[in-house]
Amino acid sequence: MTNFLLKLFATLVIGIVAAFIYLFKIILNYSSEEIKPYIIFLLIIFIMAAPLFVYYTRSTIFLGILSLFHKIVRKINKHSDK
Numbered sequence: 001m002t003n004f005l006l007k008l009f010a011t012l013v014i015g016i017v018a019a020f021i022y023l024f025k026i027i028l029n030y031s032s033e034e035i036k037p038y039i040i041f042l043l044i045i046f047i048m049a050a051p052l053f054v055y056y057t058r059s060t061i062f063l064g065i066l067s068l069f070h071k072i073v074r075k076i077n078k079h080s081d082k
Helices: 002-030 036-056 059-081
Strands: none
Touching (some): 002 059
């Protein structure tokens, strides 16, 4: 059972890191040159804090936040395709 939980935890960490990377990639495409270093710095902080975030929050809160990011990314993608 613990092996399953370890795999689940690793999948959640990879998922949140991928969501943040994708969101920041979209933000970097639409931002000016002056704020790009700050956005990259925030991206590094989020990647480092993702395992703690997943560990200290339970899966329902995490999945709700991840689905919110997914909706935001989908809306941004719809606007960028036009």
